[in-house]
Amino acid sequence: MLTASTTTHGMDSDHGPFDVHDFWRKSAFSLPGEPGQTLFSDRHLEIPLIDHHFDAGLRLPVIHDFQFGTLDGLDANQEPDRSPSLPAPSTSTSLPSDLDDLWKLDLTTPTKHVPLRTWEAFAHQDHTESPISYLSDAGSRAFDALQPNDSNLLRSAFALKCLALLGLGRSSTLFQWKEEAKTFAPTLDNLRLSGLSSTAFDSIVHRLTTIGCAFVDARQFAMSSYVNKHPLAARVALATTIYAVLEALDQNLSDRVLTAESSLRLLACFDTPAILLAEIRGLITSTSGATTDTAFLSACHDTLDRFTNACSPFQSLHAEILNHVSQPWFQSIYQKTGLTHYHFELPIQDDILDHSAHISREDNAQITEVMTGIAVLRDSAPDHPLLYPAVWGVHSLSLELSSTAMDIDRIVDKANKYQKDLLVAISKYNSGGSKSPDADTRPQERHLVSEQLPWSLDEGQQTYFEDVGTRFSEPPVNMDTSNIRILATGILEACKTQETSALDLRHLAKTSLNHLQPYLQVQSRLLNGTLLRLFFRQFSLRENLTLNHSFHLLGNGLFVQHLTAALFTSESNARGLRLDNRSKQWPPASSELRLGLMGVLSEAYGSNDIPGNLSFAIRELGDEEIEKCLDANSIHALDFLRLRYEAPTPLNAILDDTAMAKYDDCFRVLLGVLRMLHFVTLLRSTAQQKHSSAPTQAFAHEAWSCVSGLASYFFDIAVAGPWKDLQRTLDTIEADLTIEDAEGTFGQRVTFGISHLRNKHSDMLDTIRSRLFLRSRHDKLRSLINDVFACVLNVQVDAHNEYELWKQRNELKARISRIVDALQELTRKIGKKKNLSQQDRDDIFAVEVLGFRLGGGQI
Structure with a gap:
């Protein structure tokens, strides 16, 4: 670190702060400059032929008079594939002065004057080098002979097969699965493979045990998901996909690992499968704590997304697994949004959007709105074409559930066809038309008839066994996983042949609704237009x-x-x-x-x-x-x-419990203001009588001015203003619906639904509550207003005690002044904010208006 003096000196110099005047000064630790006083005092080399002519032999030649010499010893008639003969050995230790004689140096004949030095030779001049021998040249038997005798030596072929079974997660003669410990344990102690040390063999066993335990965990997860009494639909879907991946792994590994010729080749077979099994194990662990299908699906997405960020070679497989796991969730979305009426085998819970981190907030809001609209329509118009399109001649949608690569344009065309057919059905429904005569409203279910049963049963027993027969005749999970096996096998084969030359940098997208989005948009548009017409007209x-x-x-x-x-x-x-x-x-x-x-x-x-x-x-x-x-x-x-x-239903979708609670808060405040108005009206009537004293008239006037000003603000500003804004919005909606009917369009001018209408109504109530000072930020102001009302209600009108009346009147003015001060304080707090919210703007508006009502001028 530079000191102040050093910095100042450097800045004042001519060459800047980084100039060093004595840069080339010798170090204080250097040796004196006398000859022979260097770190390497003797440059004598041990090759005498070069040492005697060091300067002449290694000096660069002069470029002007340099000429290439001839290479002696080369026969012009020598065959190209034969090496030239070497010059005859020379016993002379001196080098001729001619530079060309350097090529006659004999480097093949060792001399006693050219020793090869080792570190031991440098330390001890009399050290004699021992001949070098390598144990590996003698074979595995020589290696085994030098190992301790306390180990059980295994034959290679037998041990490799047992190790292969260990890696596949299967028990063998040497390794057995222990259910209590959840791992594989050797049946013999101190095992060792021929040609390997105990440490190397234990390392191989440890690695293959980890892989084998991952195999067992995956198999047990798949089986336990099926035997659970009330399984999660997403868990069963994941178990099905994992089972398909395990089948692909078994098929890919079994033939290769059982014929492996060495431990290295055996380990090489498990390199890529070990990565896949570790990721499957991580997926199982991350989803083990999920109690709902939505939470399970979100955990799946987060885990697979983490694998993708780590550049996993199985990104395409992960995308396909995610699509399969999402199938039950998508099926529930299809049902609850009215896009299909088929009841799938594994129904999902009702909280399909609770903590759904795997979809965007916009998609969540759209699905929620459509689901709410379908529920409202089912209660208000149970035979509407949007609920049962097949009844009105609209063909059911064929929904793609598990395809990772889909033609969006084709789906958009199908959605447009679905919209066109539904518009025709809705027009028929609105005009009082009849349903399609040949429509089949529900899928036919297969049941065993009584003639197929082996004995005669009563009605209850017959129904029971018919249901049992139907269940046993169906597969446990209706999910095609052939593409999972094909994809996993292809990736494993590519890794085995080292054909994965390019790194896939595509990011695994969220469990997207790309294939559902066109249908949802059509459903939302038609549903919103239908519900708005029902709400306003019916x-x-x-x-x-x-x-x-x-x-x-x-x-x-x-x-x-x-x-x-x-x-x-x-x-x-x-x-x-x-x-x-x-x-x-x-x-x-x-x-x-x-x-x-x-x-x-x-x-x-x-x-x-x-x-x-x-x-x-x-x-x-x-x-x-x-x-x-x-x-x-x-x-x-x-x-x-x-x-x-x-x-009444379905208006409770807008006038819900939350809205009615806000109405009740407003009624409570306004009823108190109504009472105050009645009281000050009677007080002013009493003060206007001839026998009333001056302080009575002054108090009545002050009370009337304050209460009437507050009441005028509450009724004319706080309530009437937001209510008129809502009425203008409703007028615009009804006018647009009328124009759409005249133009024969649907969902073109009015594109929002009942959620938008509910939000508008809720915003109106929130604005009224804010202007009635019912927010938590208004607690102090609300308390001061109640103090003024209490002062007016508790007044003692006594003509014989004018002093007390003047005192009450002054107390009332002081309390009104506190209200004005509280309004000013509220304005000062808001003025410090950069971005004003709707509540802030309402408070500023209230302060401006009440400034005239209470203070006689603007605050």
Whole structure:
């Protein structure tokens, strides 16, 4: 590391920071420069012929006067395939001065003056080299004779066959499978093959034992998957493919390994199969903890994808295995999306999309939407052509399940033909046409008749044995694995002949829906158009939405009027709960509540037959919330009251439990605001009387301004704005559907389904809840608003104590000021964000509007 002084000096020099002035200075560790004081003090070589003429013989010649010399000793008439005769040996140890005489150097005759040096000779000058002997030249018997006598020597042919069986995962005379230890164990101790040491033989046994155990594990997995009482469909499919791979391995290995002539050749036969077996073993291990078909398939995909990233030579085989394992999952997708009505032998669980990491999020959403649409259509129109196309003359689809290379254009043509036929069937259905007379709705099942049974049975026994006979006449799994065996055999043969010259860099794609995507798009398009027409025209979606807006969101003025009279009226002769005059006995009994609210809904709706069985009910509350309801003067006194609405099928796909819970939250808040409006209206009426004092009028005016401003924001901005936006969306959808009907098209202008409609409705409710300050971020603001309401409800209007009234009025203004401060704090928090969400924009809008309602100007 450079010090500060060094760095400064370097920067100030003329040659830059990396200039070294004394670069060529000799090292401090070098020897003195006197002659003979070097590391190699004597350059005397042990070849005297070269040593005496070192300078002359190895000096480069002068280029100007250099001439090639002649090579003596070559006979011009010598045959080309014979070597030239060597010059006669020379006993002279001196080299002539002529450079050409160097070629007469005799290097073939050893001399006692040219010794060959070894490391031992350098250390000891009197060292005598011993003659070299190699044990391998004497054969395996000589090697065996030098080994310890405590080992059992095996004959080569017999031992190689036992080793071959070990590698194939089969027991033999020398190696037996131990079920408890899950491995192979030798039947004799200290085994050794002739010509090999015990260490080398143990290494061979260890490697072949690993391969053999992988064979056994794969076979046991395949068998255990079949005998399981309730197997996973994907596990059975994997077991079938593994069994096919094992058959290919047995066929490829058995003939070669049993005729191997040496241990090296035997090990070479297992090189490629060992890689495949290790990958199969890893696949079995990674899927062992899966409890659902979807999780099993996802684990399969992740494992095979890891093998592909490791450049496995079996990538094409892995792709085919993945397709076979995916077959039950795809079959379930076909069934639940209405693309087929054939019931396959191994049904998959209902959670086919739960934790489905092997497909993309977009495909997951599309499949979920189609599945939901099919379920809704089955409940609302059970005889629709989309559910039973064969009944209406539409030919069933022939679905490709296990082909890795498919012609997408051909599948698209089939999907277009399927769409065209379905459009004709839907048009016939909508016009009231009849079904196809020769359509067969279900596949014929083969059963044994009573005449084929060996004895006479009653009806129950006959049915039982017919089912048993049918099951025994069918294969356990209807899956063709011939292509798996062919593909595995081809890869093994190519590796055996070393024909795998190119590295396959193609990445194994996910369990894709390429062959299903065209059918899904057609099904989604036709299903969405069908359901939207049913929802708007047959099941009155807009009427039910308007009903919830009128009552849950208090959008019906007549309902607000009747509800106010039933809950808050102070007249003793009027029917109602008279909340304003109650200080005890609250909440009312169920019979009194039912009597007080009787007729409110039917009078507001105009009929007793209200959709969804809309009625008043009691809300389930916790102990703390119940305690707040007991106080009639609390803003929470009416929290126990709710509206119950049950959306009819199939509208419950949009008006589901989640949506109704949001409606209930809004009704709870708006009912409290309605009570506050009624209370401040009575307070202002009292203050406008002649005998009212100035502080009473001031408090009533302040309370009226605050409550009416909040109520105006809640009803006119928080509720009315999002509701109008939803109505405009519904108007556009209905107009587009009408245009499609006029043009004779389907799914061209309206391309979304009920999920999009449900999301729009849910977004409306979320916006209303956000503007009603029902988010968790609004807890402080919501608490301050309740404090203002509590201050107004607990006011003591006493004309003889004006000081107390002025104090209450100042307290009310202080609490209103805290609301304004909370709004400003909310704006400051949002202003620090770079990207604003919809909730942030709603909060900014609320702050701007309430600035005029509460503060008299914009905040």
